Amino acid sequence: MPTPDNGPAQGAVDLISNLRQLNGTFAAREQKVADFVSAHLEEISGMTIAELAGAVGVSTPTVVRFCRSMGCDGFREFKLRLAQNLAVSLQYLAPSHRDVSEGGAGAVDQVLGALYATVNVMRQQIVPERMDAAVQALTEAGQIVVAGVGGGSTMVAQEAANRMFRLGIPAVAVSDSYLLQMRAATLGTNDVLLLVSTSGAADEVVSAAGIAGGYGATVVAITRPGSRLAQEATIAIEADLPEDPDILKPTASRYAHLVIVDALAMSVAQARSEATTENLRRIRASLTAYHGRTGPQPLGD
Structure with missing residues (x-):
């Protein structure tokens, strides 16, 4: 399990992949943050750390620990990296109409x-x-x-x-x-x-x-x-x-x-x-x- 002391298991380049790969390995409270983030990817960039902590029902230090487990120094960097990921990843994450090949x-x-x-x-x-x-x-x-x-x-x-x-x-x-x-x-x-x-x-x-x-x-x-x-x-x-x-x-x-x-x-x-x-x-x-x-x-x- 990634911890701040041992360093993150993944880098902060692709947070969406990290989130999926590390799912289930977080401490209980951090897992709650991970679950909320996974379900609200597009909303995180507009939230403060206090708003995220309140929405999840955890403390702000827990949010910080989660961000560090994800390979970021803190919540500010986490939001920036996530926004960058989403800018190029949404078209791959969202379902879209595709022609069916016969x-x-x-x-x-x-x-x-x-x-x-x-x-x-x-x-x-x-x-x-x-x-x-x-x-x-x-x-x-x-x-x-x-x-x-x-x-x-x-x-x-x-x-x-x-x-x-x-x-x-x-x-x-x-x-x-x-x-x-x-x-x-x-x-x-x-x-x-x-x-x-x-x-x-x-x-x-x-x-x-x-x-x-x-x-x-x-x-x-x-x-x-x-x-x-x-x-x-x-x-x-x-x-x-x-x-x-x-x-x-x-x-x-x-x-x-x-x-x-x-x-x-x-x-x-x-x-x-x-x-x-x-x-x-x-x-x-x-x-x-x-x-x-x-x-x-x-x-x-």
Whole structure:
């Protein structure tokens, strides 16, 4: 059983998980506090320690002991941590309407529905002149560093680098925040830093944009309109993409970002058609020599 003397069994990062895991292990009076808190999660932030103690029927020192058992220094920190948890956790805790999948085909239909809706929203927001400017910068780039931080953005950045190196332009994907700052500092006037960020608020990408731009590199950002990253970029390809309220569906915004990446890659390939065609031929020839297969394969891959 956690006690103030021995220290809490859990840290104070995720109080909701702590509350569930420690349930039944508290001293009797602290358990009463735990039961009340569990049943009134959204109300605690508006209560004083005296009000909570009175509602539960315990003393204020008991409330303090409970907070320390939960990994907090006292009631003030407990309220703050709980409010932070709830800000991001309520959509996962509250019951919500979810589409019922009818087998594998139903799941495919649900994913496709989210994909179509998101990509259509993106299509209506794209500014052609910015796409053209990005294509010109990428076509003339001496090298391209692509970066994204987080699951979806990292995947899109890796695919963007994968598309670009095939066109005969040195390209590398970066997801490590420190390496990104270093890479950004090596770029110059003929280089491009391509950043992917759904929120446009990640400190790592905003900082890298400022560094690369300061050394004269062109910063192309695929991000949210008006975000910190959009304001820092040389060319901002902006789209405010909705997310499905069903938390069990994978995020669809990455599909829209992949469409933008493919459109950029295709346009750059067309602008450099002679070099691109020769590069793709060499790639295909090298793979055929490596694995010996000569049957139909994706021509642009």
